[in-house]
Amino acid sequence: MAKTYDFLFKLLLIGDSGVGKTCVLFRFSEDAFNSTFISTIGIDFKIRTIELDGKKIKLQIWDTAGQERFRTITTAYYRGAMGIMLVYDITNDKSFENIKNWIRNIEEHASSDVEKMVLGNKCDMEDRRLVSKERGTQLATEYGIKFMETSAKASINVEEAFFTLARDIKLKMDKKLEQSSPQASTAIHVTQQPKQSRGFFRCTIL
Amino acid sequence: MGELTSVVEEPRWVCPNDRQLSLRAKLNSGWSFHSSGPARKTGRKTDISDNEQEIIRNVLERSDRIRQVEEERIGRLVEKLENMRNNAIGDGKDTCLLCNHKFAALKVVSKRCDICEKCVCQKCGLDVQDSEGDFIWLCMLCSEQRELWKRTGAWFFKAIPKYTYPEPGRQRRISSNRKDTTSSNSSDQLIFPQTNKYNRTWTSYSKSKDNLDSDIREESHSEDEESSSSSDEMTFDRPKPRTRSRARSSTSDEPVSYPSRRSTEISMPGSSILENIDTPPPFRKRTLAMSQEEKQRHPSEVSLNTSSFQATNGQLSPDSSQTRAEPPKVEKSGSFTERVNSTDKGDEVDGRMKPLVKKQDTEEEDIDELVRTFKQSEAAVPKEAGESGLGTVEFDVHYEKQHSQLQVTVICAKGLKAMDSGGTSDPYVKLHLLPGASKSNKLRTHTKYKTLNPQYDETLIYHGITDEDISKKSLRLQIFDEDKLGRNSLIGETCVVLKIFHIKPSQSLKRSLVSRASFDEGRESPEPNLGRLQLSLKYKSQKNQLVVGVIRCAGLAAMDANGYSDPYVKCYLKPDAHKKSKKRTSVKKKTLNPEYNEEFVYDIPHSDLAKKTLELTVWDHDVGKSNDFIGGVALDINSSGSSLMHWYDMLKTPNQVHTHWHTLEKLTNHEQE
Numbered sequence: 001m002a003k004t005y006d007f008l009f010k011l012l013l014i015g016d017s018g019v020g021k022t023c024v025l026f027r028f029s030e031d032a033f034n035s036t037f038i039s040t041i042g043i044d045f046k047i048r049t050i051e052l053d054g055k056k057i058k059l060q061i062w063d064t065a066g067q068e069r070f071r072t073i074t075t076a077y078y079r080g081a082m083g084i085m086l087v088y089d090i091t092n093d094k095s096f097e098n099i100k101n102w103i104r105n106i107e108e109h110a111s112s113d114v115e116k117m118v119l120g121n122k123c124d125m126e127d128r129r130l131v132s133k134e135r136g137t138q139l140a141t142e143y144g145i146k147f148m149e150t151s152a153k154a155s156i157n158v159e160e161a162f163f164t165l166a167r168d169i170k171l172k173m174d175k176k177l178e179q180s181s182p183q184a185s186t187a188i189h190v191t192q193q194p195k196q197s198r199g200f201f202r203c204t205i206l
Numbered sequence: 207m208g209e210l211t212s213v214v215e216e217p218r219w220v221c222p223n224d225r226q227l228s229l230r231a232k233l234n235s236g237w238s239f240h241s242s243g244p245a246r247k248t249g250r251k252t253d254i255s256d257n258e259q260e261i262i263r264n265v266l267e268r269s270d271r272i273r274q275v276e277e278e279r280i281g282r283l284v285e286k287l288e289n290m291r292n293n294a295i296g297d298g299k300d301t302c303l304l305c306n307h308k309f310a311a312l313k314v315v316s317k318r319c320d321i322c323e324k325c326v327c328q329k330c331g332l333d334v335q336d337s338e339g340d341f342i343w344l345c346m347l348c349s350e351q352r353e354l355w356k357r358t359g360a361w362f363f364k365a366i367p368k369y370t371y372p373e374p375g376r377q378r379r380i381s382s383n384r385k386d387t388t389s390s391n392s393s394d395q396l397i398f399p400q401t402n403k404y405n406r407t408w409t410s411y412s413k414s415k416d417n418l419d420s421d422i423r424e425e426s427h428s429e430d431e432e433s434s435s436s437s438d439e440m441t442f443d444r445p446k447p448r449t450r451s452r453a454r455s456s457t458s459d460e461p462v463s464y465p466s467r468r469s470t471e472i473s474m475p476g477s478s479i480l481e482n483i484d485t486p487p488p489f490r491k492r493t494l495a496m497s498q499e500e501k502q503r504h505p506s507e508v509s510l511n512t513s514s515f516q517a518t519n520g521q522l523s524p525d526s527s528q529t530r531a532e533p534p535k536v537e538k539s540g541s542f543t544e545r546v547n548s549t550d551k552g553d554e555v556d557g558r559m560k561p562l563v564k565k566q567d568t569e570e571e572d573i574d575e576l577v578r579t580f581k582q583s584e585a586a587v588p589k590e591a592g593e594s595g596l597g598t599v600e601f602d603v604h605y606e607k608q609h610s611q612l613q614v615t616v617i618c619a620k621g622l623k624a625m626d627s628g629g630t631s632d633p634y635v636k637l638h639l640l641p642g643a644s645k646s647n648k649l650r651t652h653t654k655y656k657t658l659n660p661q662y663d664e665t666l667i668y669h670g671i672t673d674e675d676i677s678k679k680s681l682r683l684q685i686f687d688e689d690k691l692g693r694n695s696l697i698g699e700t701c702v703v704l705k706i707f708h709i710k711p712s713q714s715l716k717r718s719l720v721s722r723a724s725f726d727e728g729r730e731s732p733e734p735n736l737g738r739l740q741l742s743l744k745y746k747s748q749k750n751q752l753v754v755g756v757i758r759c760a761g762l763a764a765m766d767a768n769g770y771s772d773p774y775v776k777c778y779l780k781p782d783a784h785k786k787s788k789k790r791t792s793v794k795k796k797t798l799n800p801e802y803n804e805e806f807v808y809d810i811p812h813s814d815l816a817k818k819t820l821e822l823t824v825w826d827h828d829v830g831k832s833n834d835f836i837g838g839v840a841l842d843i844n845s846s847g848s849s850l851m852h853w854y855d856m857l858k859t860p861n862q863v864h865t866h867w868h869t870l871e872k873l874t875n876h877e878q879e
Contacts, residue, residue, distance in 0.1 A: 007357060008276055042262040045269060060272060069254065072857065073262070076816035076843045082362050113362060176361050177352050
C-alpha cells in the first residue's frame with residue numbers, strides 16, 4: 001500500500017531541450033546527478049513526498065521533453081498541472097529568450113490558477129554564463145513569477161525551488177477555499193432542479 | 207510511418223511576439239533554433255519510434271497506478287464526509303446540527319457556522335483561522351467539506367476529481383442524479399454542479415477472499431459493540447464527540463488502538479481533529495486489501511458470491527439487532543437516510559474510549575461465532591423497523607425447484623414515505639434479479655393509489671430459475687412512487703440474497719427499506735455483461751479530420767423484454783460547447799450483435815485532439831419511452847487500458863486506421879439523451 005499523504009500536487013517542468021529539466025528533477029527526487037545527456041522521451045514523472053507545515057504533500061512531478069516533436073503529448077499535461085516550473089539554462093541565451101514563449105504556452109494550455117516559477121539552471125557554470133541573474137529576476141518580476149537560480153549538478157536551490165512552489169500552491173489553496181466554500185455548499189441545491197424539467201419534457205413527447 | 211510530420215509542420219502551439227518576429231526576419235531562422243529548429247528538421251524524417259512509444263506507454267501505465275491510488279484516497283475522503291453527513295441528526299436551529307444536542311441557555315451554547323449558518327454546539331464545530339488571521343467558526347461538516355475540497359484537489363479542478371470507493375462495488379451510484387429523488391440528505395449533496403470529466407468513475411472493484419474476512423470482522427464489530435454496553439452504542443455512528451475528546455485530552459492512544467493509522471496529525475490543531483476521526487477498523491482492513499489490485503480488477507466467480515453475501519449482511523443487521531443502535535455497517539452500506547434516534551450522549555465522551563480498545567481484541571476471535579449468528583439473523587424475521595423513515599415491506603419468497611420458479615408474493619408495505627404533495631404516495635413494487643438488472647428481468651405489481659400502507663397480495667413469478675441463479679443472484683425489491691408527470695421516484699429498496707432459499711425454499715420476509723441497498727448497480731457482475739464495441743479511429747492529417755468508425759457491437763446486454771435490444775451508438779467529442787459533435791448511428795432492430803460500419807468525421811486540428819474526450823455510448827432504442835443506456839466507452843488521454851492505447855495510437859500515428867475492441871462500461875457522466 002502506498003504511503004499515505006494529505007495532498008497530491010501535480011507539477012510540471014517545461015523549458016527548452018537540454019536546459020536540465022530532467023537533471024533538476026533527478027536531483028530533487030533521488031538526490032543524484034548524471035552528467036550524460038539523455039533526451040527525455042515524451043513525458044516522464046517522478047514522485048516525492050514532502051512535508052510542509054506538518055502536512056504530507058505528494059508531489060507528482062511531470063518531466064516533459066523539450067523537443068518539439070513531442071509537443072502534442074506534453075501540452076496535454078499542462079491542464080492537470082497545479083504548478084509549473086519554467087526552466088532555462090544560464091549558459092544558453094536562447095533558452096532564456098524562449099521562456100516568454102513557454103509562458104505564453106502555459107497561458108494557452110494550462111489552467112489559469114496554475115502557479116508558475118522560473119528556474120535558471122546550471123548556475124554552477126559561472127564561467128560560461130550568458131544570462132545574468134538580473135535579467136532572470138527582471139523577467140520574473142515582469143510576469144510576477146518567482147525566480148531562482150539553481151544547479152542540479154551542485155545541488156543548489158533545487159530543494160528550495162520545489163518547496164517554494166509547493167508552498168505557493170498550498171497557500172493558494174487555502175486562500176481559494178476561503179472564498180469558494182460558501183458557494184460550494186449553496187450550489188448543492190442546484191442539482192435537484194433538472195429532474196423536474198426532465199419529467200416534463202418526457203411528458204410532452206408522449 | 208512518418209505521419210507525425212504533420213504535427214511537426216504546424217508549430218501552432220505558440221505564436222512568436224513582435225520582437226521575435228523582427229528578430230526572425232533578421233536572422234532568417236525560426237524563433238527557437240535551440241529546440242524547435244533542429245527538432246523540426248529531424249522531425250520531418252523521424253517519427254516517434256516504436257521503442258519510444260513503448261517507453262511512453264510505460265510511463266503512462268505508471269501514472270495510471272498513481273492515479274488509482276489517488277482515486278481510492280479521494281473515495282475514502284468522500285465516503286467519510288458522506289457518513290458524517292448522514293449522521294448529522296439535528297436541525298441546526300434548536301438543536302445542534304450534528305449531535306442533536308438541545309441548546310439551553312447556560313449548558314449548551316449554540317454557535318452559528320459561518321458557512322452554512324446552521325447552529326451547532328461547541329463540540330461539533332471548530333475555530334478556523336483564515337489567511338488574514340481572523341477566526342471563523344465552522345461546523346464539522348463545513349470544515350470537513352472544506353478539507354475535502356483541499357485534499358482532493360477539487361479546489362483546483364473546481365469539482366471533486368474522479369474517485370473510487372475503497373470498498374469493492376461501492377462505487378458511485380450510477381446515474382444517481384437521474385434516478386434518485388428519494389431523499390434530500392442522500393449523497394446527492396456530494397455531486398457538485400460542475401461534474402466535469404474528472405468525476406467519471408467506472409473502475410469497479412470486486413472482492414477478494416481477504417475482504418470476506420474483513421467483512422465478517424466488520425460484522426463482529428457491530429455485534430460486539432451492541433453487546434458491550436448500551437452507553438457506547440454510538441461510538442461508531444457519531445465520531446465527532448469521541449474525536450473531540452481525543453483532541454482535548456491529547457492522548458496518543460490512537461496508535462495503540464489502531465496501529466496502522468498515521469499518528470502524525472495528532473499534533474495538528476484544527477484540521478487534525480478532522481483527521482483523527484476514526485476510520486473504523488473495517489475500513490482499515492479494506493485499505494490493506496486494496497493492495498491486491500490485480501485480483502480486484504479481474505473479479506471472479508468467488509468474488510461475486512462473497513459480495514452478495516455481504517450485501518445481505520449490510521441489509522439485515524439493522525433489523526435483527528436488538529438494541530437501538532445501528533451497526534456501523536448500515537451507514538457504510540449506503541442506507542443514507544437511516545438515522546439514530548439518539549438520546550443525549552454529550553457527557554459520555556470519555557467512557558467510550560475503553561470499549562473501543564477492547565473491541566480490537568475480541569474482533570479477531572469469534573469470527574465463527576459471528577458467522578453463525580449472522581446466518582441465524584439472516585433467516586430471522588426482523589422486528590418492526592421503521593428507523594429509516596422510508597417504510598417496511600412484507601413479502602414471501604418461494605423457490606420451487608421442480609418448476610425452476612421463483613415466486614415472490616408481495617403482501618404489503620407499511621409506513622412508506624410520502625412522496626406526493628398530498629402527503630401520500632402512489633406506490634408500486636418492482637423486482638429485479640441482480641446482477642444484470644434490465645427490463646428483461648423486471649417484474650412489478652400494480653400501483654396502489656394514494657396510500658402509505660398499500661396492500662398488494664400479488665404473486666410475481668420468475669421462470670427458468672436455476673440453482674446456479676439461486677446461489678449467485680440477489681433479489682432486489684424496490685418501491686416506487688408512480689408519477690403521472692415525469693419519472694417515477696424511488697421510495698426505498700431492499701435486497702435479498704437468494705442463497706438463503708437453498709436451505710429453506712420458502713420464507714416470509716419483512717424488511718425495512720433503505721434508500722439504496724448495498725447491492726448497488728456497481729456490483730452487478732462487473733462490466734463484461736454490457737457487451738463490446740469495435741471501433742476504428744483514424745486521424746487524417748492533411749484534412750485535419752478525425753474519422754471515427756463504429757464497426758459493430760457484440761454481446762450487448764439485453765434491455766428489452768424479448769431478450770434483445772434495439773441498439774444504436776452515439777458518438778460525442780467532448781468538451782463541445784455547441785454539441786455539434788453529437789452523432790449517432792442508425793438503430794439496428796432486435797439484435798445483440800449489431801453491425802453498423804458507419805463513420806463520423808470530425809474536423810479538428812491535431813493539437814486540439816489531445817484535450818478532447820471521445821465518448822461512445824450504446825443505447826437501446828425504445829418507442830414511446832426513454833431510451834435505455836447500455837454502456838459506453840470514453841477515450842482520451844486520461845483513460846486507461848485499451849481505451850488509452852487506442853487513443854494514443856491514433857494520436858501518434860495519424861493517417862492509419864486503428865481498430866480496437868472495447869469493453870463497454872457504465873460511464874457515470876455520459877451525455878444524457
